[in-house]
Amino acid sequence: MSEERTEKIRSELMHRREHLLIDLRQKNAEAASLLDAGVPDPGDMSLIDYLTDFLHLLGDSRREEIVKIDEALLRLKEGKYGICQRCEEPIPLERLEVQPYAPFCVGCQEAIEREESLRSGRPQEGKL
Ligand SMILES: [Zn+2]
CATH class of the missing domain: 1.10.287 (Helix Hairpins)
Structure with a gap:
């Protein structure tokens, strides 16, 4: 850059x-x-x-x-700016223009959100 x-x-x-x-x-x-x-x-x-x-x-x-x-x-x-903090691939410029402080690429951001919703949606952890 x-x-x-x-x-x-x-x-x-x-x-x-x-x-x-x-x-x-x-x-x-x-x-x-x-x-x-x-x-x-x-x-x-x-x-x-x-x-x-x-x-x-x-x-x-x-x-x-x-x-x-x-x-x-x-x-x-x-x-290290513009590098995805998860997969270490460059974050597309279009994404950075919309959200200049985005730490992840779109793919990783979505994966993280999915993981978070799975975690919070799980009823009573440890009691399967
Ligand atoms: Zn990524």
Whole structure:
């Protein structure tokens, strides 16, 4: 990969990271102000619970993305960027354009997702 391209990806990743951090801070502030506002009516309690959960989930997905971006930046630094972390084949550029921090090629990503759903879908592990 050319120096120029690496630099472009790095700045895109940094930009995305910055955006996510700002977003995360905003969401946290929103959640905090919601809680600070108190519950005007006991009937609203479930709404506040719902909103707080929702904001937490949102925050978690942002945090996960930031971690992925950090990992991609590290791979970029080590010259391993764009290489599938599982089969070590190059990840197609079209995929990296859509998801610049993708650690796996499409095939491996699908295999991992299948494995994960198998694992979580298994009823009572160890009791076959
Ligand atoms: Zn792969």
